[in-house]
Amino acid sequence: MEENKTNISRRGFLKTAAAVGAALTITPAYEKVMAATNATATTSGTSTSGSATAASISAHRTLGTGKVAFDVSALGFGVMGLNYHRGVHPDRKACIRLLHEAVDRGVTLFDTAIIYGPLSNEELAGEALSQFKDRISVTTKFGLEVVNGKGTGRQDSRPATIRQYCEDSLRRLQLDSLPMFYQHRQDPNVPIEEVAQTIADLMKEGKVQRWGMCEISADTIRKAHAVCPLTAIQSEYHLMFREVETNGVLDVCQELGIGFVPYSPINRGFLGGDINEYTQLDPSNDNRPGLPRFQPEAIRSNTRIVNALQQFGRPRGMTAAQVALAWLLQKKPWIVPIPGTTKLSHLEENLRTMEFSCTTEEWKELEDTLAAFPVVGDRYPKWEQERIGK
Numbered sequence: 001m002e003e004n005k006t007n008i009s010r011r012g013f014l015k016t017a018a019a020v021g022a023a024l025t026i027t028p029a030y031e032k033v034m035a036a037t038n039a040t041a042t043t044s045g046t047s048t049s050g051s052a053t054a055a056s057i058s059a060h061r062t063l064g065t066g067k068v069a070f071d072v073s074a075l076g077f078g079v080m081g082l083n084y085h086r087g088v089h090p091d092r093k094a095c096i097r098l099l100h101e102a103v104d105r106g107v108t109l110f111d112t113a114i115i116y117g118p119l120s121n122e123e124l125a126g127e128a129l130s131q132f133k134d135r136i137s138v139t140t141k142f143g144l145e146v147v148n149g150k151g152t153g154r155q156d157s158r159p160a161t162i163r164q165y166c167e168d169s170l171r172r173l174q175l176d177s178l179p180m181f182y183q184h185r186q187d188p189n190v191p192i193e194e195v196a197q198t199i200a201d202l203m204k205e206g207k208v209q210r211w212g213m214c215e216i217s218a219d220t221i222r223k224a225h226a227v228c229p230l231t232a233i234q235s236e237y238h239l240m241f242r243e244v245e246t247n248g249v250l251d252v253c254q255e256l257g258i259g260f261v262p263y264s265p266i267n268r269g270f271l272g273g274d275i276n277e278y279t280q281l282d283p284s285n286d287n288r289p290g291l292p293r294f295q296p297e298a299i300r301s302n303t304r305i306v307n308a309l310q311q312f313g314r315p316r317g318m319t320a321a322q323v324a325l326a327w328l329l330q331k332k333p334w335i336v337p338i339p340g341t342t343k344l345s346h347l348e349e350n351l352r353t354m355e356f357s358c359t360t361e362e363w364k365e366l367e368d369t370l371a372a373f374p375v376v377g378d379r380y381p382k383w384e385q386e387r388i389g390k
């Protein structure tokens with residue numbers, strides 16, 4: 001993997017941070033982060049390089065090209081599950097502490113959306129991360145309607161709404177300019193050129209720096225990119241859902257120099273191996289019980305896939321989640337997965353993915369093994385699949 005440079009040691013990271021720090025104002029909060037991390041460093045797991053340091057990430061990747069290029073850590077952090085759609089979650093303080101740990105460990109890309117919560121996930125990201133805005137980026141998403149703090153299930157990308165949502169996101173994220181604004185789902189009633197022009201205007205005004213689209217077709221990507229260059233496409237992509245390899249999306253990204261951000265890269269936790277047919281998920285704050293692939297019958301059958309990942313990982317010293325993330329990273333140097341977690345141990349495990357590399361032949365062996373286990377159950381129920389951009 002060309003991008004998988006060995007991580008710098010924790011001491012190296014701190015040295016780099018210190019050098020960068022010359023140009024930074026060291027806030028009390030930052031000092032607290034360093035203190036918290038120093039405390040955890042002594043209890044963290046061992047790395048494959050033999051050092052007993054906390055996991056960190058130094059490898060960077062570039063999403064997009066030219067004026068809209070975006071330099072980010074090779075793995076981002078999906079903020080959504082800290083308080084939305086992933087069931088029981090830690091209290092706010094613990095969430096903020098975990099986000100600070102991620103910053104301290106070198107993560108520079110954090111992903112949220114207006115609809116997560118709704119609103120409260122952006123608020124959490126703003127509270128935890130705005131103090132680090134000079135060295136990390138929070139990306140967010142518009143396009144799914146929120147009225148009086150509640151999602152309506154409708155799409156709304158009318159220019160006036162995009163402008164309003166942009167102002168609201170700036171306020172909640174405590175930023176002057178959004179590093180990246182994605183259209184979350186296409187609005188069938190607003191031509192994509194009109195959306196792209198609205199974003200181009202917001203860029204001219206300095207309110208948005210870059211933009212992207214989620215779950216969108218190759219044709220629409222072309223049309224949008226012609227009006228306002230895209231930095232990244234964010235769609236579901238992992239070992240149990242590989243549609244972007246065949247529907248032209250990855251091809252068009254390659255051709256036009258657009259980055260790709262796979263969401264739910266561990267298939268909402270399933271590929272990490274902690275979920276089985278008896279797992280109790282709380283439907284009041286978890287969308288997984290409503291997904292066909294998370295029904296007990298599907299889970300039972302699809303567990304063969306997780307077993308295959310574990311078998312592949314075991315002789316290599318990798319966990320199933322690390323196999324899932326490393327597989328994505330080796331696909332293209334302009335792919336940046338955004339796994340989410342509520343746990344420091346999983347954050348560390350996910351970041352340590354960067355310490356492994358496998359050959360093309362080894363990955364082919366894994367893909368061949370998995371071909372024997374067809375995935376059971378759709379990823380989305382019908383109503384949700386219908387919102388996917390054409």
Ligand SMILES: NC(=O)c1ccc[n+]([C@@H]2O[C@H](COP(=O)([O-])OP(=O)(O)OC[C@H]3O[C@@H](n4cnc5c(N)ncnc54)[C@H](OP(=O)(O)O)[C@@H]3O)[C@@H](O)[C@H]2O)c1
Pocket residue numbers: 077078079080081086111112184214215234235262263264265266267268269270271272273274321322338339340341342343346347349350
């Ligand atoms: N654009 C879109 O339409 C869209 C849709 C969905 C998501 N997203 C974005 O993608 C991000 C990630 O997606 P996601 O949360 O759906 O899926 P994910 O990252 O594939 O999975 C998150 C789940 O995996 C578990 N996990 C994380 N690391 C693990 C490990 N090493 N071993 C075992 N389990 C592990 C987490 O549980 P623990 O808390 O126990 O670690 C969590 O429940 C979101 O935060 C959001 O920003 C975008």
